[in-house]
Structure formats: structure tokens, C-alpha cells
Amino acid sequence: MRIIRSVSVMKAYSNALLREGVRLGFVPTMGALHQGHRTLIRTARSACQAVVVSVFVNPTQFGPHEDFSRYPRQLKQDAMMCRKEGADVLFAPSPEAMYPPGFQTTVSVQGVSQRWEGAHRPTHFGGVATVVTKLLNIVRPHMAFFGQKDYQQVAVVRQLIADLNVGTAIVPCPTVREPDGLAISSRNVYLTIAQRRAAPILYQALRAGETAILKGSKDAGRIRRTMLMKLAEEPLVQVEYMSVCDPDSLTPLTRIKGRVVLLGAIRLGQVRLIDNLLVKAKTKGRGAKSR
């Protein structure tokens, strides 16, 4: 496996693959690779002929009081995992290479990035959309693999790919969880023991919402209250939002019909956790189930 630091070397590598007609898969990450990333790399490996993993802690997607400086950085271990999973390239550019002096261009996605994470982290998706556009232009992959845990991020990236005619297919991959249901995240290392013990309540709340939907409840407000009541059992939790949304536009629903996504964000002390579940409501005479 090759580690590439230079943007122009990475571009040359990708252009050569493009010329040879090699199907290239791409896994963009901020490093601190965990089982969730491992699944993304494996999926890319099985779907594509060559795999590039990027590790870049993108400063522009962190807010001024967020955890940019303490975000975990561990390139050696990351490289080990990439090598073990058969990645061909680990692309790890410096912030200076990605944002040279005089940098002044931004990509922004309006509708789908406004609510939820966008409302709580106002500069976040601007940073994501810009860096993803850059990375896709540098790597030029046929397919890019993203974790469904960041559901809204996937929606934003899907929208920008469609709107800007980027030639990459986006492949969302299922959230990987700890045995107790907590979604695996690089930020879980920030949790104290007590917070870690409380953390699975977010997934339990989403499951409670799912159960209500699968039992036939159509009232989104009621389902939301079910989730909030579950969260209320855990005194350490501060709720940022819990919502019942259209899975494409991410607008909140009143009545449930067909597919919905349950989105949640909580704080445990200073640590922010997000999670989500895609649910398919029963429709009359068809008896569809969760997926």
C-alpha cells in the first residue's frame, strides 16, 4: 500500500487509473479508523478494483468551539488498518495542501443541510460539501463509500453530487454498532465511563420509535414523544433533537407513510452523539417490515 501526501501525486495516480479503465472506490475519512471504517473499506474492496482511503481532519467542518484540535489523530494505526484491509492508497494531505494561502471557494448545499446537524452546527455542512467536492475531484472515484451513521451528511453529499454533475456514485453503508447498540464513532473515546454506560440510550430511543412505527403508529408527534420519553430515563442526557423525517428531504413528518428516518442527537457532558434509523412503515395489505 502506498501513502500519498501530495495532491498532485494523488491526481496523477487517479488519472492513470482512469485511463486504464480501473474501477476505483474511495473511502473519505477523518482518520481514527474504527470498525465502521473497516466495513466501508471492505465494501469498497469487494465492489472495486482499486481502493483509495483518505485521512484528512478537515478544519473547515468544525465550528469555532468544537473539537478540531483534540480530534484523535493516529495515522500509523490508520495505515495499518488500511494495509490489512487491502487498500491500495492512503491519501493523507496536509491542511496547507488542501487550503493553500488565498483559498476562497466554497460549495454549499441549501435545503437538505439546513435542519438538524446544520442548525446545531451552522458551518459544518459548508465545510463538508467543499472538502468532499475537492476530494472527489482529486481522487475521481467511480464509487464513494460513506457510513449511514452520518445520515444527513450522506444526503448532503448525494445532493451535491447530483447538482454539480460529479461522476461518482455514492454508496451508503450500514452503521456498525457496539454489542450494546451504541453506534461506533471516533468521538466515543471522549466518553467517561459513566457517559459510556449511558450512551446506548440514544439507540434504544430510536428503536423505541421504530417499534411504535412497526406496531402501526402513524402519528409522528407521538413517535417522537416515545423516543424522548426513552431518553428521559437517562439523567446524563441532554437532547439536541429527535425527529421523524422524510428520508430524502429530511423534512419533519406529521403522518407516517412508507419509509421514514428517525434522526437523533444528544449530548453527554461535552460529548455530542448522533444516530439514526431508517424504518419502513407497514402499509395496508402489504405487511412491509423494517429494513
Place this chain on the structure above:
Amino acid sequence: MRIIRSVSVMKAYSNALLREGVRLGFVPTMGALHQGHRTLIRTARSACQAVVVSVFVNPTQFGPHEDFSRYPRQLKQDAMMCRKEGADVLFAPSPEAMYPPGFQTTVSVQGVSQRWEGAHRPTHFGGVATVVTKLLNIVRPHMAFFGQKDYQQVAVVRQLIADLNVGTAIVPCPTVREPDGLAISSRNVYLTIAQRRAAPILYQALRAGETAILKGSKDAGRIRRTMLMKLAEEPLVQVEYMSVCDPDSLTPLTRIKGRVVLLGAIRLGQVRLIDNLLVKAKTKGRGAKSR
């Protein structure tokens, strides 16, 4: 020559060329092709193995009270010129294909697009940056050819290509002029006979500024006044701006040193005209000249 209307067909065509390693040149236009465009197509033809010309009157780069609806549209004649000049493809998508329902992504370039045209047409460069990003992603050319007449547009596109790591080289081509010096533009058809007679004053003013610089004047304020005095000879003219700028950042200069760009915009009645000149000031002991 092939006329392509569909975005996906255009993408497939470009991808096939990319795979074959064909050097592709691209001339993005709003149609109403004239001698300036002819020069762009010829330059592309001589530098590249295949040439795509796009004709798309982009609604998002016109302000609410600008000339979008009356902008000249003449696809048949445009196709004739493209065919005659040896273009391989004329890409003419519909507004609906470029901006389908739900479109919500914008690309914006901050610094270089703020002044001059950006100040007089506040939404213009946002529209330009977004559509150029889209077109470059659809056509994926090795080189894109732009007229120097739209000097600031070239600067904006160059910046976004660098910032977003787009794999296209930008090639600015010299402004083509009428025998009396008026820069050729699709908008010249709007001029009345009296306005047309007055229009070359813009180029004459720029030339007066150039002459002052070549004679050794270093005082940008004085050069600017020289240009304004020339324009004042023509009563039909309303000046929007005349400026002496750094040729890369487009910030106004106080003292002249090395290369400068003279930028101008005037109105003749309802018609807005822009033009510019790149000038290289004499430096001591070298006797450099205009270019």
C-alpha cells in the same frame, strides 16, 4: 459534428474520450457565437484532439433586471459556425436538464469576485462559478478556453479550478475587436446606431491609460483620471467603473510596478459594455513593453 442535448449522453461521450486518452478542449459559451468565439474554437481545435462547444444561456448568472429573456438565441447559426470550425460536439442542454427541480447547490468564490463586475452584478459570479463547475464536471476537458474580454470571469474560474482541484487547465484567449477597437460581444447587437458610434470610446480610454503607463507614469490615480477624461468626451457614456488593478487579485493599485490590468465598464443607455487591457509597465534598465 454531433449536437448533444442530454447531460448523461454528454457525460458518456466525455468518459469514453477520457478512457481513450483523447486530449479534449472545451469552449463554454452562451451562444450567439461571434468572431471572438470563433477564435476560441480555433485555438481549442489546434491545441486538442477533440473539441466540445457548449451553448447554454445560464439563467442563474443574470440579475433580476438584466437581459436574460432577450439575450440573443440562435442555435442554428451557432451550430453552423461550430461545424465549420471543426468542433466535434455542440452541447446545448436545456435549463431544466441543468437545474432540475430540487436543485440546491451553489459554488461561490469570495475574494476575486467581490469587486467590479461582482459589485455591480451581485449574483453574477455565483451563477458563473456554479454553472462552470457543472459544465467542467460534465465535459471533463483537459483544457477550457475563455475570452480575455471577460477578464474577471477568467480570474474567478481560474480560482475555483485551483481551489476545487478541478483537473482542467484554463486558457485565456485575446479579445477580438472590431476595426474601430470595440471588443466584440454578443450584447453589441443591442446598441443603437448612435450608441454603436460612441462605443469604441471604452477601448480608447483603456488605450489612453496604457499609453500613460508606457510613458512611465506610476501613479494609478492619475492613470485612472486619464481614462475617465477620455470617457468624458462622449456624452452618451455613463461610467460604472474604471480601475487600475493587480492582474491576479484584481485589487486596485496605488503605485504601478510590473504588470497591471486596466478594467472598465460603461453604460450606453440600457446597454452595459465591459473591456480591459493587460499592460506591462516599464521597469528601470529593462525597457519592457506592453503585451
